[in-house]
Amino acid sequence: MLADFGYGILVVAFLTSVYSVGAAFYGHFEKKQKWVESARLAMQLTFPLLSLAALDLLYLLATNDFNVSFVYEVTSRDMPLYLRLTAWWGGQAGSLLFWSWLMSAFATAVTLRNWDRDREFLPWVVIVSSVTMAFFIGLNVMPFFEENPFARFWASTLDGSVNAYTFQPANSVAFPTPDMVATFDGNGLNPLLRHPGMIIHPPMLYLGFVSFVIPFAFAIAALVTGRTDDRWIRITRRWTLIAWLFLSLGLVLGGRWAYDVLGWGGYWGWDPVEIAAFMPWLTGTAFLHSVMIQEKRGMLKHWNMILIILTYALIIFGTFLTRSGVLSSVHAFAQSNIGPAFFGFIGITFVTSISLLIWRWADLSSEAQMDSMLSREALFLLNNLLFIGILVVCFWGVIFPLISELFTGQKVTVGPPFYERATGPLFAGLVILMGIAPLSAWGHSTIKTLGRALWKPLIVTILVTIAFVAFAFTNREVINDYFPYAIIGFFAVAMTAFITLYEFWRAARARSRAQKENFFISLWRLAGRNRRRYGGYTIHLAVVLMAIGIIGIEMFQTETQVSMSRGQKIEFSGYTIEFKDFYSFKYEDNRWVNRAEMNIYRDGQFLTMLAPRYDVYPDGQPMTIAGVRSTMIDDLYIILVNWEQGSADLAPFKIYHNPLVNWLWLGSYLFIVGTLIAAWPDKDPESLPARVRGKQTPVYQSTSAD
Amino acid sequence: MKRILTITIFTLFLALAFASVAFAQQSGPTDDDVNAIAKQLFCPVCENTPLDVCPTQACAQWRALIKEKLAAGWSEQQIKDYFVTQYGARVLSEPPRTGLNWLVYIVPPVVFIIGAVILYRGLVSMRKPAAMTVAESAPATKNESAEDYMKRVEEELKKRN
Structure with a gap:
């Protein structure tokens, strides 16, 4: 009964969003504000x-x-309540x-604001949000897609077969039958997903995905209405930042989950599903940077539109890929009911x-010119080129196996070596740019101005890099094939870190001298007065920390696999590891530990x-839980492999030594702090009421006016 | 840089030499030897899982097979070739560099170079007209070096006192 009620509500929600699209169109073209209001x-x-x-x-x-x-598919009786509830997003x-629900929450939040100044945007923001929502609710509602979360089991009275249908078929009874209800148990959530990381990871990712729809909706509104100024960017700046924060957190949490649960000593395997979530992050990050050029200089209007359109397409693509195994083969894609629907929707939008x-192309011409190859805007464009380069590698790597299978029938794998080789130099370039670009000025910079801000941190960087190489040569065991690349990576990371810290220090010292106040108070007030700049710097520092972790684990990871007998000791990466004991027992929830x-x-x-540990769940699903000793220097990560051979007398272990990986997680905390600083509401002209702001607007537009 | 490379290669060479000596003394191939090859192969049944970390029974058997072949004196390349003939090119971590597969290696750099050229030409063409006048007419707040910025910060701070 409740299931049918839920389905009925979904149908009503679907019709409501379809109505909202129609009413907004009608209201816009017939110039009837009441209809637009009704749509909203x-x-x-x-x-x-x-x-x-x-x-x-x-x-x-x-x-x-x-x-x-x-x-039935995602829960079982033995699961605790919180897991049964979070299983909401445990299946397609x-x-x-969940996606539609978040979308409706965000669309509601954004349309609750004061629209006096931007009335012409409203119908189009409503249309874009409602179309997106109607598509997702439609997938749930249309029985053809077989994605109705309220579909029920029906047992045929003719042959006893049990199938899930939205509506009761002829000659069938509800399943499980009343005598079975008390004992019948569900399939249960895959144990790998019963992990805190996996419980928060999908909502974070989805929050990121969904909130990027808002800037897209405003971009489309700006295109349709022909408002070619940067108003849409200013309105959605915080949405974009928050979207980006959630997406980033989603990615990091996914990595953490893989590190804790998947038992292969890593956090990122260049799996198509991971890449699918990473691609919108790439375009989103590029967008976040290039919109600043439009705000400050009135340039790159076309490019920003392209970036947000790409981001939206990649978000829908990512939502689809992360939940369905369609990339595994062409056949899986053709067989899935929702595959063609998703591709159709992505294609049409x-x-x-x-x-x-293209229709608005001519209206979006630049209001200023590029003055110098070293100006901030030129360097930001280079940043965009690198991000798009990484995107091309990722996208091509993900779809190439399909192309190959389609044209030659040959299945191929595009694995980590391909991505690492292709994206490594681009990432290094981005890190370097991250240090240098903030030093350059809008409009105009020269080698001289850059050099003045650069030379001191550069000297420190060179000294530190020499120290790093010297350290490596006194500890020869760390030197491996990757060492030359590690030096380059380390140099890039150190340089950016020192430049950024120097920027903080320079500004805070100047202020503390002028104000005669404590250095740290100066730092605090400075950041408070220019949150966007110092939030950005903080994020850059966070990325540097994360890069240190990535260099550590990617380039200096060592591993060994050994079978050890009780009491045996081995030496590995400076540690002595002793196999003390082994227990095999049944835990209270019936899993074999x-x-x-x-x-x-x-x-x-x-x-x-x-x-x-190596746990085996009642349904046979195994789960590897690593024993990890984690410090800021390194992680010692031990897993039990080939468990069926394990006993107190002889057990096989795989041991990883992951240097510096903790910096990756540490960096992600700083990342959150930085984004919050940048997005924190402050008394900038944007958040003041329109009446007050009116006086200040000319200052903002002065560059774009001439 | 070059010297470091040379030293690295030399160190590696030494390490290899030692490893092979150690290897010769042992009775058979170790798990690490097996993993070194398994790492480069992808599980033929599970999607996108390297063979060295794949937890399934089938993969354990494949690893045992690698061990067997190693013990029989097969080289790394021979073992990889054997897997390719048995299960197809998908067991390799990258597409083999033949025929259509070249596309996977060529397309990204070509697109990147095209992008770089477009960007460069765009910058040059944007710079040409009236480069000087804009620099002068733009207001100071939008167009300042780091030092000017510091000056302005200090001035503003003084004003506030």
């Missing part, structure tokens, strides 16, 4: 509707209603509903957006005990 209210109505549907689904999940096929149908852009205990020593000193 209809769009806002989808939020309570979808919330109701979501609550309904949560209730079904919480109460183990296995008559509902989605509940639920994920789609992309072509429409690009057509709009294999647990080894390892004593770790360094220089004869006992450090800690690690307990790598």
Whole structure:
């Protein structure tokens, strides 16, 4: 009953969003503000509707209603309540509903603002949001796509077969039948997904995906209405930043989950699913930088449009890929019901957006000229080129196996070596640019002005790099094939770190001298007065920290696999590892636990005990839990492999030494801080009421006016 | 740079020489020898999982097979070739450099170079007209060197006192 109610609500939400699109179109073309207002209210109505549907689904999940096929697929009786609730996004149908729900929340939030100054944008923001929402709700609602989270099991009275349908077929009874209901159990969520990282990772990613729809909606509104100034960028600046923060966090959490749970000693494997989530981040990051050029100089209007259109397309693409295995082969794609629908939607929205852009092409010409190859805008363009270069590598690597299979029938793998080789130099270039670009001025810079700000940090960088190489040569064991690249990477990272820190220091010292206040208070107030700049610098520092971690694990990781007998000790990367004991037992939730205990020593000193585990769930799904000793210098990461051979007498282990990887996670915390600084609401002209702001606007537009 | 490379290569060479001596003394190939090859191969059944970390039974058997072949004196290349003939090119971590597969290596650099050329030409053409007048007419706040900025910061700070 509740399932049918939920489905009914979804149908109403779908019709409401379709109505909202129609009403907005009608209101716009007939110049009837009432219809636009009605469209806006209809769009806002989808939020309570979808919330109701979501609550309904949560209730079904919480109460183990296995008559509902989605509940059966993602939960089981042994799962704790919080896992049963978060299983909402543990399967495709639920994920789609989650997406639509977030979309409706964001669209509502953005249309609650004061629209007095931007009335002409409203119908188009509503149309873009509602079209996107209608598409996602439509996937849930149309029985053809088989993604209805409220579909129920029906057993045929003719042959007893059980299938999930939205509507009761002829000659069937509900399944499980009343006598089975009490004992019938669900499939249960894949144990690999029962991890805190996996519980927060999808919502973060989806929040990022969904909030990027808002700047896209405004971009389309600006194109259609022909408002060629940077108003749409200013309105959506914080949305973009927050979207970007969530997307970044989603990626980092995914990496952390892989590191903790997948048991292969790494965090990123260049898997198509990972890349699918990474691609919108690349265009989004490029967008975040290049919109600044439009704000400051009134240039690159076409390019910003292209970037946000690409980001939107990649977001839909990413949503689709992360949940379905369609990239594995052409056949999987052809067989999936929603594959063609997604591609159709991406195609139509992309072509429409690009057509709009071409239609407005002439109106979007630059208001200023490029003055110097070393100006900030020129360097930002170079940054964009590098991001797009990485995007091309990723996109091509992801789709090439499909092309190959389609044309030659040969299946190929495009794996990590390809991506690492192709993107490595581009990433290094980005890190260097990240240090230099903030030093250059808008409009005009010369080698001389750059050099003055650059030479001191550069000298420190060279000294530090020499020290690093000297350290490596006194500890020969760290030198490997990657060492030359590591030096380049280290140089780039150190340079950017020192330049950025020097910028902080220079400005804070000047202020503290002038104001005669404490250095740290100066630093604090300076950052407070120019949040965007210093937030950006903080993010750059965070990326540098993350890069240190990445260089550490990518270039200096060592591993070994050994079978050890009880009491045996081995030496590995400066550690002494002793296999102390092994236990195999059944845990209270029926999983079979294999647990080894390892004593770790360094220089004869006992450090800690690690307990790598290999759990086998009742359905046979295994899960590797590494024993990790984590410090800022390195991680010692031990996993139990080939578990069926493990015993107290002889157990096989795989041991990884991951230098510096903790910096990656540390950097991500700083990243959050930096983004919050940059996005923090302050008393800049933008957030003041329009009346006050009116006086200040001319100052802002003076460059673009001439 | 060159010297470091030379030293690195030399060190590697030494390490290899030692490894092969150590190898000769042992009874059979170690798990590390097996993983060194398995790392470069992809599991033929699971999607996108390198063979050295794949937890499935099938992959454990494939690793055992590599061990067997190594013990029989096969070289790394021979083993890889064997896997390719058995399971197709998809077991390699990169497409083999033949026929249509060249596209995977050629397209990204070509696109990147085209992008770089477009960017360069765009910058040059944007710079040509009236480069000087803009620099002069633009207001100071938008167009300042780092030092000017510092001056302005200090001035503003003084004003506030």
